Every structure is written in C-alpha cells, then in structure tokens.
Amino acid sequence: MPAHLAGDGVVVFFTQNVPQSGKGTTVAAESQRTEEESVEVREEPSENGAVASADGEHLVDLYKKMILIRIFEEACQRGFRQGKIGGYLHVYIGQEAVATGFLDAFKEGDKVITAYRDHPHAxxxxxxPKAVMAELYGKGTGLVKGKGGSMHLFDVERGFMGGYGIVGGHIPLGLGFAYAMRYQQTDHITQLYLGDGSMHNGAFHEAANMSGLWGKDGMNPCLFIIENNQYGMGTSVARSTAMTDLAAKFDAYGIENEKVDGMDIEAVLEVAHRATQRVRETGRPYAVEALTYRTVPHGAADFFEKYRTKDEVKKWRERDPIGLLEHKLLERDVLDEESLEEIKGEMKETIDEVVRFANESEEPPIEELYSDVYAGQDEYLGEE
Amino acid sequence: MPEKTYREALREAMTQEMESDESVVLMGEDIGVYGGTHLITDGLIDRFGPKRVIDTPIAEGGFTGAAIGMAMMGMRPVVEMMTWNFSFLASDQIIQNAAKVRYFSGGQVEVPLVIRGPNGGGVQLSAQHTHSLENMYGHFPGLKVVSPVTPHDVKGMMLTAIRDPNPVIFLEAGALYGTKGEVPEGDNAVPFGKARIAREGDDVTLISYGRQVNLCLRVADRLEEEDDVSAEVIDVRSIRPLDEDTLVESVKKTHRAVAVQEQWRLFGVASEVASIIQEKAFDYLDAPVIRVSGAEVPAPYARNLELAAFPSEEAVASAARQVLYQEVEA
Structure with a gap:
C-alpha cells in the first residue's frame, strides 16, 4: 500500500456519538467482525420498540431489492461501455444496503433527495426500471423524458425529488422540503442523502446549520443520511479533512447523530426505522453516517484507480452487503442456494427486458428541446 | 392616486400577497426583528409571525437553496438578498437549481420563487458592494429577470413576480428606495415582457431600465430644451422576457437609438438591445446604435470617481447627438 493511503478507509469504527439518541452504549466494531456477532447485536430490540430485526420474509424482500439494484447497475455499466449510455454514469454497487434499508422506512408523503448516484433511490x-433505464439511454420513454440522464432522475409522484449533479448543491433544498412539510402541517419527513465528499463544502455547512436551527422549533423533519463510501471521487476522507468523524460534524450544528454499518442491511434497517420515527415525531433533524464502500470505480470511465489498493477493495468486497445478506439467509434457513440463484436468474431476465425496452424506445421528439423551461403557459422565451 | 415611496410600494405588494396567500413567506438576513437593512420588510414580522418572516443566518447559498426547496413543495418564498452583491454566494443555487430543475426533472416541478434586493450602485459602496447583475442572471434560461424603476411598477411587478410559477430575479433600484410616485391601491399587477414608454418622442430612442431611466428622462428634457430634439424614452423594465417589439417599433419611428446601462459595456444588456435592433430594424436605422455604459473598472469609492464610473447626462446627451449626427464622436 502506498504510504499516502495508509489507514484510509480499511478499518471502520462504529461509535454512537450521542448516547441519548441510541442505546446509550458505544458499540465498537471492526469491519472484519464475524457475522455471528452482527446477528447477535441486531436481534436486540431497540428501546423505543422500532423494528430491530427483520423477519425472514422481509429479508427476502429486501434481498430482491438489492439484487435488482446490483443487476440493474451492472447492466448500466455494460450499456455505458457499449456507448448506449452517454455523459457521466455513477453506480451504487457495494452500497445497496444503505438506500434499501433507509427507504424501507419511507412513508407515503415523505420526500427523498440525493446527489447523482441516484438510480437505487428511484x-x-x-x-x-424500464423508465429509469430508458432515461439513461436518452429515450423519450425515460423517467424525465430524456432531459436529465443518469444524474437527474425524478419521480415526484412517488416522493423522489431528484438526483442532482453538483456535489453538495442539493443539500439546502432538502431542508426547504422539510420546512415546507411542517409549514403545511403534515407529519412527513425528508430523507436527505449525501456523500462524504459533499461534507467539505459550504452548502453542507450552511444547510446543516439552518436545519439544526429550524429544528429547535420543530420545523425541520430532515433525516441526513451520509453515504460514506470513503472517497470523494479519488480523494479519501482522510485526505479531505482532519476531522474524519463525519457524523460528529453534525454536533457543531446541534443535530444528534450516529453511525451505522452500511454493509449490514439489518443494522441499517434498525437505525432507519428508529431514526425516521424520531424525526417524524420531533420535527428535528437527525443524522446517520452509513459506512459503506463503492466496490467499483467512481464513474464508469474511471478504470485505473490510482487512489486505492486492490487489497483494500478486496477487503471491502468480503463484506459486500449482498454477500452478507446471503450468508444470513442461508444460515437461518430462510433460503437455500438454489433459491438465491433463482432470484438472481429471474432478476437478470427482468433486467434483460428492461434493457431491451430502453434500447428499442424512440429518442425524445425534437419539440421536447423547448418544453419545460418555464412553468405556466410553458412559455419559451428564446427563439426556436 | 396616493403618492408612495418605492420602499412602501414594494412592502405593500408583499403584504397584499401574504394576506391573500398563506403559501407566501419572506426569508432573508435581518428582515424580521431588525426590520430589514433597507426597511423594506419593516413591521412584517409583527404582523405575520416568525414562521412567515424568517430571519436567516448570513448564508446566502444555504437559505436560497432552502427557499428553492420550499418552492418545489408549493410554497411561494420571497427571498431578500440584502444586496445583489451577495448573490454570488447563492449563484450556484440560483443558476444550477432554481433555473434548471424544472427542465431536468422533465417538467415535474415548479419553482415559484422570488429573489429580490437592491441592484446597482450610486451610494459610494465601492467595489464589492456595487454590481449590476441583470445581464448575468438574464443569461440563464429558466429565470425571469425584472428591473422596475417607478413605485407604481415596483408594486405591480412584485405582485406579478409572487404569482409567477417560475423563479424571478427582482432587481430593485436601491438608490431610489425613498423616491415617491403614484401607486394605486389594490391590484395593479404589471405583466412581464412589456416595456414602458416613459416619454414619447420622434427623433431618437433612449433605451434603459432601472435608475438609468430617470437619467434618460432628464437627458430627454435637456435635448428638447437645448436642441429642440424630441427623444423617446423606453423603460425596458423586464430584462427576460425582453419586449423586443416595443424597442423595434420605436426605432422604426425614430430611426436612431441609444442604449444606456449602468453595468459594464461588454456582454451587457445594451449590447443585446443593439443587436436586436440591428437584426430586426436594420433598414430603418439612420445611424449605428450607441451604447452608454459604466466605466470598465471595479466601482470606486470617492464621490467624483464613482460619478465618473457611471453614465452621466453629458455622456447620454452626447451619444444622442452622435446618432443624430449633431456631434462627431468624442
């Protein structure tokens, strides 16, 4: 390992920074801990009675969702290599347990906002999935009619307020959603996803400060979910900040916070339900740092990774969230090898069909160039 | 019709809309308890409470972004930039989110947002506190940009801005907050995209917006008095959308035009105006369109230097005489 990478992102420690927010103990764990230990921890019910561990059926359902994301993302990578997908492509491979776990706690009326690694949220x-893939293929049947591409998926009807391309730029919007939810007297919340890399710019700090402030009056039901995949593009957390405890940065803004093993779906599930319930009840923001890892390059074009070692990637792959969940399902006799293969096989067929749909769809009609610039009479102010 | 100051007219428009529509909220630095640096929002926190008149920390990017989020949720925030000079800190939010999110979401969201505050110079605030940003924001599709100069228009255009389902950049003539004019009671909504003929004339068209309109009116009086020249003065007032027809019709009548702006000459609104005129009224022109602009320097502090940095009556009159071929180029 090159000297400048030493200590980066290999061993992670899970510490609950604010004792009153969780179980009141510090849970120190290493990424290499055994599955038995993890399972034991997860089966303890939490104090407030929220879901602490999922039953078999629920886990199978979550497994299918994670497989959907994995196979979808792999199809995206192929589409990009084939030149079918243009622009930038950022996939979620290795991070599946994070969004899958948190969105398990999503309730109708809630809103979700994230940056550009946004396929799984949609x-x-x-x-x-056909509309999502068609969007990536630049087709008129795409989720946003071929106008946004990979980085700008939206499905407002389902609560997805978008994927955004400027690191950190989406964060202030999320607390605006949260303010509006309380102003409109609902009990909805915002799930605001952000990457570790976005926490070093001004947008994050301004937004976190205001969210904490508005939360004092119960006016900011915003759950900050940090997808800490250890790298902002090719720069590790340790090479970006002297204070590498990202959850603890929220302490500066009066926002309680904790960390979770983002590779373990059950751990994510437990905190997701507990944290969303708490935010919903109090109208105050809360932050969870999910420690995870992107086991593939940052962007599809980022083939030669100078910033991390093969050994490091290998270590994280051993804790692949899908692999960990498979292990649990087998160990608990929920599913056998054959059923796992069956699920994957079915999903591959589904995604093949999704890709076929995207491929065969028409490009957007040229009139779409000028629509949706302005709302109202959709007046276009330039020359066609 | 009652006379009111520019400041009062602006406050009246916001108050009216807040009374009739609960989704309208105000946000900004020191707009509540303090009453607003320029007292535009004075008294409104007592009337509407802190959830509708939101004092923010000094974090332009953060609160502008939050307002965009509120607008996407169906609220109608009116954000005060204490001065537009601070909007550079919010320009990522304004340009990258407010202006474009409707487009890149395939039309799934609207952003009914107003961002307002004083624009331009004239009160010795020097380099970092003196900018005219109409060309910068006017450049971006997805934004609407207006620059009213009369108390009547500032009220009427604010009513329109708050009701508009798009982000509106509302550039106030900060140096004129205390000036008075007739302002009707009730609803005098002024549509965007319609220029105002501030003075009718036949011989030359002076085109401007913001406080330079008043300058052009003074020059028009002077030209009439000194040269017996009848100048038409057009107050563009809406930068985007821009009322090209009114400009072109006036030039077809007068055959000569001078475009006046406080901002720098290169890539400014006056350049756009000159370009539109040559494209759409070339055969009617008897002289090239001349631009009168600010000096190509950061705004200076000293009174005499600041005056020299902005268009003067002499410069505009001289430009008018040039296009009338009464004076050769200086």
Missing amino acids: LLLGSD
Whole structure:
C-alpha cells in the first residue's frame, strides 16, 4: 500500500456519538467482525420498540431489492461501455444496503433527495426500471423524458425529488422540503442523502446549520443520511479533512447523530426505522453516517484507480452487503442456494427486458428541446 | 392616486400577497426583528409571525437553496438578498437549481420563487458592494429577470413576480428606495415582457431600465430644451422576457437609438438591445446604435470617481447627438 493511503478507509469504527439518541452504549466494531456477532447485536430490540430485526420474509424482500439494484447497475455499466449510455454514469454497487434499508422506512408523503448516484433511490421508491433505464439511454420513454440522464432522475409522484449533479448543491433544498412539510402541517419527513465528499463544502455547512436551527422549533423533519463510501471521487476522507468523524460534524450544528454499518442491511434497517420515527415525531433533524464502500470505480470511465489498493477493495468486497445478506439467509434457513440463484436468474431476465425496452424506445421528439423551461403557459422565451 | 415611496410600494405588494396567500413567506438576513437593512420588510414580522418572516443566518447559498426547496413543495418564498452583491454566494443555487430543475426533472416541478434586493450602485459602496447583475442572471434560461424603476411598477411587478410559477430575479433600484410616485391601491399587477414608454418622442430612442431611466428622462428634457430634439424614452423594465417589439417599433419611428446601462459595456444588456435592433430594424436605422455604459473598472469609492464610473447626462446627451449626427464622436 502506498504510504499516502495508509489507514484510509480499511478499518471502520462504529461509535454512537450521542448516547441519548441510541442505546446509550458505544458499540465498537471492526469491519472484519464475524457475522455471528452482527446477528447477535441486531436481534436486540431497540428501546423505543422500532423494528430491530427483520423477519425472514422481509429479508427476502429486501434481498430482491438489492439484487435488482446490483443487476440493474451492472447492466448500466455494460450499456455505458457499449456507448448506449452517454455523459457521466455513477453506480451504487457495494452500497445497496444503505438506500434499501433507509427507504424501507419511507412513508407515503415523505420526500427523498440525493446527489447523482441516484438510480437505487428511484428504483426503491417504485419507479419503473424500464423508465429509469430508458432515461439513461436518452429515450423519450425515460423517467424525465430524456432531459436529465443518469444524474437527474425524478419521480415526484412517488416522493423522489431528484438526483442532482453538483456535489453538495442539493443539500439546502432538502431542508426547504422539510420546512415546507411542517409549514403545511403534515407529519412527513425528508430523507436527505449525501456523500462524504459533499461534507467539505459550504452548502453542507450552511444547510446543516439552518436545519439544526429550524429544528429547535420543530420545523425541520430532515433525516441526513451520509453515504460514506470513503472517497470523494479519488480523494479519501482522510485526505479531505482532519476531522474524519463525519457524523460528529453534525454536533457543531446541534443535530444528534450516529453511525451505522452500511454493509449490514439489518443494522441499517434498525437505525432507519428508529431514526425516521424520531424525526417524524420531533420535527428535528437527525443524522446517520452509513459506512459503506463503492466496490467499483467512481464513474464508469474511471478504470485505473490510482487512489486505492486492490487489497483494500478486496477487503471491502468480503463484506459486500449482498454477500452478507446471503450468508444470513442461508444460515437461518430462510433460503437455500438454489433459491438465491433463482432470484438472481429471474432478476437478470427482468433486467434483460428492461434493457431491451430502453434500447428499442424512440429518442425524445425534437419539440421536447423547448418544453419545460418555464412553468405556466410553458412559455419559451428564446427563439426556436 | 396616493403618492408612495418605492420602499412602501414594494412592502405593500408583499403584504397584499401574504394576506391573500398563506403559501407566501419572506426569508432573508435581518428582515424580521431588525426590520430589514433597507426597511423594506419593516413591521412584517409583527404582523405575520416568525414562521412567515424568517430571519436567516448570513448564508446566502444555504437559505436560497432552502427557499428553492420550499418552492418545489408549493410554497411561494420571497427571498431578500440584502444586496445583489451577495448573490454570488447563492449563484450556484440560483443558476444550477432554481433555473434548471424544472427542465431536468422533465417538467415535474415548479419553482415559484422570488429573489429580490437592491441592484446597482450610486451610494459610494465601492467595489464589492456595487454590481449590476441583470445581464448575468438574464443569461440563464429558466429565470425571469425584472428591473422596475417607478413605485407604481415596483408594486405591480412584485405582485406579478409572487404569482409567477417560475423563479424571478427582482432587481430593485436601491438608490431610489425613498423616491415617491403614484401607486394605486389594490391590484395593479404589471405583466412581464412589456416595456414602458416613459416619454414619447420622434427623433431618437433612449433605451434603459432601472435608475438609468430617470437619467434618460432628464437627458430627454435637456435635448428638447437645448436642441429642440424630441427623444423617446423606453423603460425596458423586464430584462427576460425582453419586449423586443416595443424597442423595434420605436426605432422604426425614430430611426436612431441609444442604449444606456449602468453595468459594464461588454456582454451587457445594451449590447443585446443593439443587436436586436440591428437584426430586426436594420433598414430603418439612420445611424449605428450607441451604447452608454459604466466605466470598465471595479466601482470606486470617492464621490467624483464613482460619478465618473457611471453614465452621466453629458455622456447620454452626447451619444444622442452622435446618432443624430449633431456631434462627431468624442
């Protein structure tokens, strides 16, 4: 390992920063801990009675969702290599347990906002995978009519307020949603996803400060979900900040926070339900740092990774969220090897069909160039 | 019709809309308890409470972004930039989110947002606190940009801005907050995209917006007095959409035009105006369109230097005489 990478992102420690927010103990764990230990921890019911561990059927359902994301994303990578997908492509491979777990706690009326690694959020909220893939293929049948591409998926009807391309730029919008939810006297909340890389710019700090402030009056039901995949593009957390405890950065803004093993779906599930319930009840923001890892390159074009070692990637792959869940399902006799293969096989067929649909769809009609610039009479102010 | 100051007219429009529509909220630095740096929102926190008149920390990007989020949820925030100079800190939010999110969401959201505040100079605030940003924001599809100069128009255009389902950049003539004019009671909504003929004339068209309109009116009086020249003055007032027809019709009548702006010459609104005129009224022109602009320097502090940095009556009159071929180029 090159010296400048030493200590980066290999061993993770899970610490609950604010004792009153969780179980009141510090749970120190290493990424290499055994599955037995994890299972034991997860089966403890939490104090407030929220879902602490999922039953077999629920886990199978979540497994299918994670497989959907994995196979969908792999199809995206192929589409990009074939030149069918243009622009930038950022996939969620390795991080599946995070969005899958948190969106399990999504309730109708809630809103979700994220940056550009946004395919799983749309899929998990129920957007048609065909429309998502067609968007990536730049087709008129795409989720946003071929106008946004990979980085700008939206499905407002289902609560997905978008994928955004400027690192950190979407964060202030999320607390605006949260303010509006309380102003409109609902009990909805915002799930605001952000990457570790976005926490070093001004937008994050301004937004977190205001969210904490508005939360004092119960006016900001915003759940910050940090998808800490250890790298902002090719720069590790340790090479970006001297204070690498990302959850603890929220302490500065009066926002309680904790960390979770983002590779373990059951751990994510437990905190997701507990945290969303708490935010919903109090109208105050809360932050969870999910420690995860992107086991593939940052973007599809980022083939030569100079910033991390093969050994590091290998270590994280051993804790692949899908692999961990498979292990649990087998160990608990929920599913056998054959059923796992069956699920994957079926999903591959589904995604083949999705790709076929995207491929065969028409490009958007040229009139779409000028629509949706302005609302109202959709007046276009330039020359066609 | 009652006379009111520009400031009062602006406050009246916001108050009216807040009374009739609960989704309208105000946000900004020191707009509540303090009453607003320029007292535009004075008294409104007592009337509407802190959930509708929101004092924000000094974080332009953060609160502008939050307002965009509120607008996407169906609220109608009116954000005060204490001065437009601070909007550079919010420009990522304004340009990358407010202006474009409707388009890149395939039309799934609207952003009914107004961002307002004083624009331009004239009160010795020097380099970092003196900018005219109409060309910068006017450049971006998805935004609407207006620059009213009369108390009547500032009220009427604010009513229209708050009701508009799109983000509106509302550039106030900060140096004129205390000036008075006739303002009707009730609803005098002024549509966007319609220029105002501030003074009718036949010999030359002076085109401007914001406080330079008043300058052009003074020059028009002077030209009439000194040269017996009848100048038409057009207050563009809506930068985007821009009322090209009114400009072109006036030039077809006068055959000569001068475009006046406080901002720098290169890539400014006056350049756009000159371009439109040559494209659409070339055969009617008896002289090239001349631009009168601010000096190509950061705004200076000293009174004499600041005056020299902005268009003067002499410069505009001289430009008018040039297009009338009464004076050769200086």
